[in-house]
Amino acid sequence: MGFMENAWLVPLIPAVSFVLILLFGKRMPKQGSELGILAVGSSFVLSVGAAIGWINRVNDAESAEGEHALGMVFRAMGRSVGRFSQEEGHAVLPVEPITRSITWLQSGGIKLSAGIQIDGLAVMMMFVVTLISLLVHIYSTEYMRGDRRYTHFFATLSLFTASMLLLVVSDNTLQLLVGWELVGLCSFILIGHWWEDKPNSDAAVKAFLTTRTGDIGLLCGVIMTFFVVQAGTGEGSFNIVALNDSAANAGELGVSHTLLLWTAVGLLAGIIGKSGQFPLHTWLPDAMAGPTPVSALIHAATMVVAGVYLGARVFPVFYEGFSIADGGVNPMALVGGITVIIGALLAFVQDDIKKVLAYSTVSQLGYMVLALGVGAWVAAIFHLFTHAFFKANLFLGAGSVSHSGSHHSFDMKKDMGGLRKYMPQTFWTFMIGTAALAGIPPLAGFWSKDEILVNAGENDFQVFLIVGMVGALLTAAYMTRCIYYTFFGEYRGGDHAHADGAGDELVEHHLAEVQDEHAHAPVAVATHDAHDDHAHAGPHESNWLITGPLWVLSAFSLGIGLLNAPGIEKFTEWFEPRFAFPDLPHAEFSVAWASAAVVTGLIGIGLSYAYYWRGLGPQRLSERNSLARAGKTFLVNKYYLDYLYENVIVAFIKGPLANAAYWFNQHVIDNVLNYTGRGAMTAGHVVYDYIDQKGVDGVVNGIGISTDEAGSAVREIQTGRLQFYAFMLVLALGVFALALWIAA
Amino acid sequence: MLLNQFLILSAVLFGCGIYGVLTRKHTVLVLMSVELMLAAVNINLVAFGAYNGNVAGQVFALFVLTIAAAEVGVGLAIVLLIYRNLRSADLDDVDVMKG
Numbered sequence: 001m002g003f004m005e006n007a008w009l010v011p012l013i014p015a016v017s018f019v020l021i022l023l024f025g026k027r028m029p030k031q032g033s034e035l036g037i038l039a040v041g042s043s044f045v046l047s048v049g050a051a052i053g054w055i056n057r058v059n060d061a062e063s064a065e066g067e068h069a070l071g072m073v074f075r076a077m078g079r080s081v082g083r084f085s086q087e088e089g090h091a092v093l094p095v096e097p098i099t100r101s102i103t104w105l106q107s108g109g110i111k112l113s114a115g116i117q118i119d120g121l122a123v124m125m126m127f128v129v130t131l132i133s134l135l136v137h138i139y140s141t142e143y144m145r146g147d148r149r150y151t152h153f154f155a156t157l158s159l160f161t162a163s164m165l166l167l168v169v170s171d172n173t174l175q176l177l178v179g180w181e182l183v184g185l186c187s188f189i190l191i192g193h194w195w196e197d198k199p200n201s202d203a204a205v206k207a208f209l210t211t212r213t214g215d216i217g218l219l220c221g222v223i224m225t226f227f228v229v230q231a232g233t234g235e236g237s238f239n240i241v242a243l244n245d246s247a248a249n250a251g252e253l254g255v256s257h258t259l260l261l262w263t264a265v266g267l268l269a270g271i272i273g274k275s276g277q278f279p280l281h282t283w284l285p286d287a288m289a290g291p292t293p294v295s296a297l298i299h300a301a302t303m304v305v306a307g308v309y310l311g312a313r314v315f316p317v318f319y320e321g322f323s324i325a326d327g328g329v330n331p332m333a334l335v336g337g338i339t340v341i342i343g344a345l346l347a348f349v350q351d352d353i354k355k356v357l358a359y360s361t362v363s364q365l366g367y368m369v370l371a372l373g374v375g376a377w378v379a380a381i382f383h384l385f386t387h388a389f390f391k392a393n394l395f396l397g398a399g400s401v402s403h404s405g406s407h408h409s410f411d412m413k414k415d416m417g418g419l420r421k422y423m424p425q426t427f428w429t430f431m432i433g434t435a436a437l438a439g440i441p442p443l444a445g446f447w448s449k450d451e452i453l454v455n456a457g458e459n460d461f462q463v464f465l466i467v468g469m470v471g472a473l474l475t476a477a478y479m480t481r482c483i484y485y486t487f488f489g490e491y492r493g494g495d496h497a498h499a500d501g502a503g504d505e506l507v508e509h510h511l512a513e514v515q516d517e518h519a520h521a522p523v524a525v526a527t528h529d530a531h532d533d534h535a536h537a538g539p540h541e542s543n544w545l546i547t548g549p550l551w552v553l554s555a556f557s558l559g560i561g562l563l564n565a566p567g568i569e570k571f572t573e574w575f576e577p578r579f580a581f582p583d584l585p586h587a588e589f590s591v592a593w594a595s596a597a598v599v600t601g602l603i604g605i606g607l608s609y610a611y612y613w614r615g616l617g618p619q620r621l622s623e624r625n626s627l628a629r630a631g632k633t634f635l636v637n638k639y640y641l642d643y644l645y646e647n648v649i650v651a652f653i654k655g656p657l658a659n660a661a662y663w664f665n666q667h668v669i670d671n672v673l674n675y676t677g678r679g680a681m682t683a684g685h686v687v688y689d690y691i692d693q694k695g696v697d698g699v700v701n702g703i704g705i706s707t708d709e710a711g712s713a714v715r716e717i718q719t720g721r722l723q724f725y726a727f728m729l730v731l732a733l734g735v736f737a738l739a740l741w742i743a744a
Numbered sequence: 745m746l747l748n749q750f751l752i753l754s755a756v757l758f759g760c761g762i763y764g765v766l767t768r769k770h771t772v773l774v775l776m777s778v779e780l781m782l783a784a785v786n787i788n789l790v791a792f793g794a795y796n797g798n799v800a801g802q803v804f805a806l807f808v809l810t811i812a813a814a815e816v817g818v819g820l821a822i823v824l825l826i827y828r829n830l831r832s833a834d835l836d837d838v839d840v841m842k843g
Contacts, residue, residue, distance in 0.1 A: 719839070720838075720839030720840065721835070721836060721839055722835055722838060723765070723766050723767070723774075723835055726765055726766055727766050730762055730766065
C-alpha cells in the first residue's frame with residue numbers, strides 16, 4: 001500500500017536526476033547516463049510496486065463484502081458515484097482512487113492543489129512510461145555513444161520522464177497542464193538535439209508551435225473544468241475526481257450540457273495537437289528529425305499518447321459533452337476515424353523508415369481517439385498499452401538498422417534491403433513488432449485492435465467499424481512494404497557502391513545523408529566514424545545494449561495482449577475506473593469479427609507480398625496512369641496540409657491580410673488624416689496669425705525669459721557634488737519634520 | 745517596557761549614519777554609513793514590534809536585512825564601476841551631474 005501513497009516519488013526521482021546530471025553529469029565516468037538509468041530504474045521499481053498495490057486493492061474489493069464496500073462509499077460521498085452495474089451476474093464494486101494532495105497556492109478563496117491520484121489508469125501509465133524509458137535509456141548508451149551532447153541528452157531524457165510521470169499521476173487538470181507543457185518542452189529540446197542543422201531546428205519549432213496551437217483549446221478547456229466542478233459541487237476546483245463526478249452525474253447535479261460540450265471541444269483541441277490527430281498531425285513525422293531513441297520514447301510510446309491519456313482521464317466530460325452514449329457521429333470519433341485513414345495512406349509513399357513508423361503512429365493514435373469517441377474506454381487504453389510496446393520496438397529496431405546496417409541513414413530504398421541476413425536479431429524483433437501492429441493473433445495488437453472494432457460495432461458506430469477495418473488492411477500492407485524494403489531483396493547500402501567504384505557520387509551521397517538524416521554535429525560525425533571503423537566491413541548486428549531492449553519489447557509485444565483476452569480480461573478488471581465514471585457497455589469478444597479483422601490484415605499482407613515480392617499487380621502504375629500519378633503526388637505532398645498551413649494560412653496573414661490592412665491604412669485612414677490635416681492647417685493659419693503670434697507668444701516669451709533667469713540663478717546650486725544634494729535632502733526632510741511637529 | 749532608550753539609540757545611530765553620508769569622501773565609507781542608517785531602522789522596527797507584541801516588526805527587520813545585503817551588492821558594483829571609470833573612489837570627483 002505504501003507504494004501508492006508515496007507515488008509522488010516516482011516523478012520526483014527523475015526530476016532530481018535531471019538536476020544532478022546537469023550539474024555533475026560531465027564528470028561522471030559514464031557521463032551521466034548511469035544516473036539517468038539508476039533514477040528511471042528506481043521509478044520503475046516503485047511503479048511496479050504501485051501497480052501491484054492497486055491490483056491487490058481491486059482484488060480486495062472484489063472479495064470483500066459487497067454491501068459493506070457500497071455503504072462506505074455512500075457514506076463518504078453522500079450519493080452514488082461509482083458503477084454498480086450488474087454484469088455477468090456480479091456487481092462491479094467501486095474502487096476509490098488513492099489521492100494525496102497539498103495546497104499549491106491559495107488566492108481569493110480559491111485553493112489550487114498539487115497532488116497525486118493513483119488508480120488503474122495511473123499505475124498502468126506509470127508502468128509503461130518507466131519501463132519504456134528505462135529500455136530507451138539503456139539503448140541510448142550505445143546509440144548515442146560519442147555524441148557531443150551526450151550528457152545533455154540524458155539530462156533531458158530524465159526531465160522528460162519526470163514530466164510525463166507528473167502528468168500521469170496528477171490529481172487535477174491544472175497540474176496535468178503543467179506536465180503537458182513540460183513534456184512538450186522536452187520534445188522540442190530533443191527533436192532539435194542536433195540543432196546545428198536547420199531542418200532539425202525547424203522541425204523542433206514546428207512541433208512546438210503546432211502542438212501549441214492545440215494547447216490554446218486545451219487551456220480554455222482546463223479553465224472550463226473549474227466551472228464544471230463549480231456547477232456540480234458548488235465549489236470550483238480543478239480536481240479530476242470532482243470533475244469526473246460532476247460530468248458523470250451532470251443530469252442530477254444540474255451541470256449545463258453546453259458547458260460540458262465546450263469543455264470537451266477545448267480539451268479535444270489539445271488532444272488533436274498533442275496526439276497528432278488530423279488536422280494537426282503534420283508535426284509528428286517531422287519530429288523524426290530527433291534521435292531515434294527519442295522517437296521511440298516520446299513520439300511513439302509516451303508523449304504523443306498524453307492526449308489519449310487526457311481523453312481517458314476526464315472521459316466523463318467527453319462522454320456527456322459529446323453524448324457518446326447516443327451513437328451516431330461525434331467530433332472525437334470523427335477526428336480519430338479520419339486520422340486512422342489519412343495516416344495509414346501517407347505511410348505508403350514514405351522512403352524513410354522512421355516516417356513510415358511515424359505515420360503509422362499517427363494512424364494508431366487515431367484508433368485510440370476513435371475508440372474513446374465510440375465509448376470504448378478500455379479498448380482505447382488497452383490499445384495505448386499494447387501500442388506503446390510494439391511501436392517502441394519498431395522504432396528502436398529502425399534505429400538499430402540505421403546504427404549498424406545502413407550508415408546512419410533511414411532511407412529504405414537507397415541504403416537498406418537484404419538486412420535480414422546481416423541483422424537476424426533486429427530482423428526478428430522487427431517482425432514481431434510488425435505482426436503485432438498488423439494484428440496477427442495472438443500478438444498484442446490483435447487483441448486491442450479487435451476490441452476497438454467490436455466495441456465500435458456494438459455501440460452503434462458502424463461507420464467507424466468500417467473505417468477501422470480499412471485502417472487494419474492498410475496497416476498490414478504498409479508494414480509489409482516497409483519490411484520488404486528494409487530486410488529483403490539485395491543490400492543497397494553504401495559499401496556496395498564503394499566496391500563498384502562509383503566514388504564521387506557516393507561520397508557526396510554519403511555526406512548528404514549524414515547531414516540530411518542523422519545530422520550529427522561535425523565533431524560527433526568524427527567520433528562516430530571513429531567508433532564505426534570496425535563496422536565499415538558492412539552491415540552487422542548491433543550489440544546487446546541495443547538488441548536487449550528490442551527483445552524485452554518483443555516479449556511484451558508477443559504476450560501482453562493476452563491480458564485482456566476473452567476469459568482472462570484482467571486489464572478491464574484492474575484498470576477500468578470504477579469511481580465517478582459512466583457505466584459503459586463492454587462488447588463480448590466475437591469470433592466472427594476477430595476472424596474478419598485477421599482476414600483483412602492477411603489480405604493487406606498478401607496484397608503487399610504479391611506486389612513487392614512477386615511483382616504482381618500494376619507495377620509502376622503512377623508512372624503510366626495520370627490519375628494514379630495525381631493520387632501519389634497528393635500523398636507525397638501530405639495532402640498539401642503543410643502547404644496549406646505555411647503557404648496559405650501563414651501567407652494569407654503575411655500577404656493579403658497584411659496587404660489589406662496596409663491598403664486600409666493607406667487609403668482610408670490616411671485620407672481621413674489628410675483631410676483632417678488640411679482643415680486643421682487652415683484653422684491653424686488663422687489661429688497662428690491672430691492668437692498665437694500676438695496673444696500667446698507674448699505670454700510664452702514672458703514665461704520663458706523668467707524661467708531662463710530663474711534657471712540661471714538656481715543653476716548655481718547644481719554643483720554636481722552628490723553630498724551637497726544629500727545635504728539638501730536631509731535639510732528638506734528636517735524642515736518637513738519641523739513643520740509636522742509644529743502642526744501637531 | 746523600555747521603548748525610549750531604543751528609540752534614542754536608533755536616533756543617535758541614524759544621526760551618525762547621516763553625518764557619515766554627508767561628510768565622508770570615500771564612496772565605500774558612504775555605503776557603510778548607509779548601512780548604519782538601515783541598522784537604526786531595524787532597531788526601531790524591532791523595538792516597536794516588541795512594544796506592541798507584534799511579530800511583524802521582527803519579520804520586517806529580517807526583510808530589511810535581506811534587502812540591505814542586496815543593496816550592498818549593487819552599491820559595491822557601482823563603486824567598482826566608478827573606480828574603473830574615474831580611477832578614484834572619491835565622491836568629489838563624481839560631478840558629471842554638474843549643471
